[in-house]
Amino acid sequence: MKGEAFQHALKIEHDVCIGCSRCIRVCPTEALRVRQGKAQLYPDWCIDCGECYRACPTRAIVVESDDFNKIFSYKHRVLLIPCLFTGQFPQTISEDDIYHALYQIGFTQIVEVETSVDFLAESIDQYIENNPKPTISSFCPAIVRLIQVNYPSLIDNLMHLKAPVDITAEYCKKQLLQKGVDENDIGIFYITPCAAKIAAVRAPVGEYGTVITSVLNMDDLYNKTYHQIKQNKASDIQCKHTSELSDKSIRWTLTNGEAGNIKGRCLAIDGMDNVIEFLDKLEDEDTCNFDFLEIRACDESCPGGILALGNRFLAVEHMKHMAEKAPAVSQLPSEFSFTYDMIKAGNIEERSMVKYDKDIGKAIEKMERAKKLRRQLPNIDCGACGAPSCEALSDDVVRGESKISYCIFIQKQQEQSGDLSNEQSFEIMEEIWGKHKFRRK
Amino acid sequence: MVLNYHIEGGDFANAGTASSQIKKTLKQLSVPPVIIKRVVVALYEAEVNIVAHAYKGEIVVSIDPERIQMILDDEGPGIADISLAMQKGYSTASEEVRQMGFGAGMGLPNISENADSLNIQSKVGKGTKLEIIVKLS
Structure with missing residues (x-):
């Protein structure tokens, strides 16, 4: 630590x-x-x-978050906007208002992240036919990381296809390069609803380099945009944004957005507790007949992201409303074309947490010691030792990162038996909780 | 390290508890996922066999740096013809058990496929004892 x-x-x-x-x-x-x-x-x-x-x-x-003014270091400032961003605004504010404001605050081109979804969905249909079942979507970076750390046996089930944002980013860059724009003049920016997407851009998992220049937090950009919209008069709005995204593209980041649009037996799970319960079960049972699993860390998926500021249920409703008016297939300009090599990702390595020791012999020994320690602990997971559970404390102790006397029950016993003085016990609590917590106010 | 589990015959709702616990332990010991998978599949099948066929049973799992040894000792009807039971698709499971999705006759063959060694002793009318070993190194 x-x-x-x-x-x-x-x-x-x-x-x-x-x-x-x-x-x-x-x-x-x-x-x-x-x-x-x-x-x-x-x-x-x-x-x-x-x-x-x-x-x-x-x-x-x-x-x-990255500094917003960094965008001005680039001549071509492409903003990748997820439908979810529009979904954050009250429905009285039109997409034209939002796009107009975004151009005003400095972007030169705005592309919807979900532009690549139709192509990705088709590719997933093909992918699941040739890969171990069930295919687990790699859409949510927190889930990819959870599987790397806690479910290494499911790594082979993770889909080796990139997320829409990476595909669209690559596409935008390719297009600008083809038009003869200097690579150094291109800045590609993504509005994120969560921390995991930032991590995915800074340290992508799956052996590919991202072309996204930097990531802007959704809450910050919402404020900036809303502020601009409030200053604009209706007559100022010249921007005519016509979204040509398909129904499924708009729904993609919502729960069941993927699972509802992939062929075969699909299932969607959202919310961290649900996910853990399900992955534990999936790991136990070999006989899972699903073709595709959409698994998202946040309740209600991306509208529940930590940087999405609108109420998640209202945002979901807003986006569904947008989707209802959308065509079945995205009506993209003919120059929009994607190829399989743009969406393919490589192997995903496990990042398994070493709970006891890398050496199995030592790990067994430490686990047994931890088990013995646990029997001395009260098993009430009070957290007074600074660890989340009695189990975590006993594991910390055998790894040499904590002391059994951090447990207040053990302290009481040691004080009674004379192994620990009153002062020592007090010092331990200060070590965990800081001196300031014990100052009389 | 030795871990013990008690299994009740007919308790399908809890079938898989032992293999799930062992999986958790092996994960914490950073055992390679491929080996964990083999242990879990073998142990799960053997556990379900006790639930589906026997009255009750005890599971003893010992883990050391070289191997994982699983002993499943049950009180039950026993296996009359072990070589027949080892054949894929052979099952004596009741219709009731089959309707629950078990008893496809893949249990023992599946255990054998995932184990480095499998030793079966059985007495008709008394019970069955399985020793499954999966090597760690």
Whole structure:
């Protein structure tokens, strides 16, 4: 456990963190602890799902975003806009208003992320015929990372096809290059509803380099855009945006967006708890007859993303409403053409968390010691030791990263038996929760 | 390390608990996924055999750096002809059990395919004892 920065997009602001321990309890990979009264992270275990961000009452966990003004370093400033962005706005604001404002704040070209969805959907149909069943969608980067860390046996089931945003980005770049634009003049920007997508751009999994220049947080850009819209008069709007996306493209980021549009037996699961319950089951039973599984970390999928600010149910309804008016097939300009090599991703490596030891002999020994320790612990998962559960504390102890006396029950026993003085016990609590928590106010 | 599980005959709702627990343990020990899969498939089949055919049984799993040994000892009808039971598709499962999706006659062959060694001892009217070994190295 080191440093205060998450490996990827999430960062703990230690000045703001009050060490309340809410985040350590919600982390699906138990990657957080409290030390010196501040949340600390095991970066190797973090999957960028953002559950900690949701739980934090003081906004001490932040999503680091790239500087907006960076866009002006490029002559061609392409914005990849997900339908979800439009879905965030009240339905009284038209797409024309939004696009007009986005051009005003500095973009030179706006392309819908889901432009590549029709082609991707067809490719998935072909993909699942030739690959191990069930194919697990690689759409949600938090799920890809969860499988890498916690479900290595399911890695071969992960689909080796890129997400729509990567395909569309590559397409836009190719098109500009073909028009003779200098590569250094091209900036491609994506509006993200979550931290996992940022991690996916900064450190893509699946052996491909992304062409996205940087990622803009949806909440920041929403504010910027809305502010601009409010300043505009209706008569100012010259932008005529006509979305030609298909019904399925608009629905793609919603729950059942993929599963509802892929051939064969498909299933959609959303929400981290549901996902974990399902993956545990999937790993146990070899006899799963599904062709395709859409698995998303957030409840209601992307509209439930941590940077999506509108109410998720209203955003879903708004997008479904948009989809109802859309054609069955995207009416894209004829120059829009995709090829299979643009969407293919490579192998995904496991990133299995070493819970005890890399050496199996040592791991067995440590696990047995941890089990013995656990029998001494109260098993109430109170979190007073700074770890999310008694099991996590016992594992930390055998890895040499915590002490059994961090448990307040053990402290009481040791105080009674005389093994621990009152002062020592007090110091331990300060080590975990920080001196400030014990100051009389 | 030794882990023990008790299995009740007919308890299909909980069939798979032992193999699921063992899977969790092996994952925490960072055992390669390919080996975990073989252990889980073999143990699950053997566990379901006890649930489907026997009255009750005990599972003892011992894990050391070289191998995983699984002993499944049940009190049940026993297997009259082991070589016949080893044939794919052969099953003595009742219609009731088959309707639940079990008893396709793939249990023992499947265990054998996933194990490095399989040893079956059975006494008709008494019970069956399976020793399954999957090597770790």
